[in-house]
Amino acid sequence: MPKQRITKEMVVDAAFEIARNSGMEQVMVKNIADKIGCSVQPIYSYCKNMNGLRQDVIEQVNHFIQEYVVSHINKDDLFHSTGKSYIRLAQEEPHLFRIFILHQRVGISSLNDLYQSEANPHTAEVIAKELNISVERAKQLHLNMLIYTIGIGTIFSVTTPGISTDEIYTQQEVAYEAFLKQALRNEE
CATH class of the missing domain: 1.10.357 (Tetracycline Repressor; domain 2)
Known part of the structure; x- marks a missing residue:
């Protein structure tokens, strides 16, 4: 079975879902790896530091909220x-x-x-x-x-x-x- 190619988008999407369901404090490398179904190694290759990943999640949150508000007004x-x-x-x-x-x-x-x-x-x-x-x-x-x-x-x-x-x-x-x-x- 070929290895799954983990992308930065997959990492950010998984981190967003974790934040959405459990809060930003649960956005950790192990939780992201578990969500994607991979080892922590691919996550570390995209996350030189967690602050950068959290900023990507915040950007996705802001985008989600803009769309949410527009769709509900x-x-x-x-x-x-x-x-x-x-x-x-x-x-x-x-x-x-x-x-x-x-x-x-x-x-x-x-x-x-x-x-x-x-x-x-x-x-x-x-x-x-x-x-x-x-x-x-x-x-x-x-x-x-x-x-x-x-x-x-x-x-x-x-x-x-x-x-x-x-x-x-x-x-x-x-x-x-x-x-x-x-x-x-x-x-x-």
């Missing part, structure tokens, strides 16, 4: 449905959500830096137009909701047996109303 209610899609992600893919939220972000020294690196640059324009507020107020509203959704999503992803999605969505809506009220007040 309602284009007629972009702002609300995006926040809800992140909450759904936290429920359905808690390990991937935590990896996405907790991975190191380099070059971030302010909330504005974070917003610039994480948010779609056109989202604030869409929100401004939809709510008839300035783009600057829309950015602040969006940033507030990003921070809130990340926080409540993180809580949601680490609770057992789990908070109901209805309770989470209600709380998210309460936060939105408060942040919107503040944005409208500041607009005057």
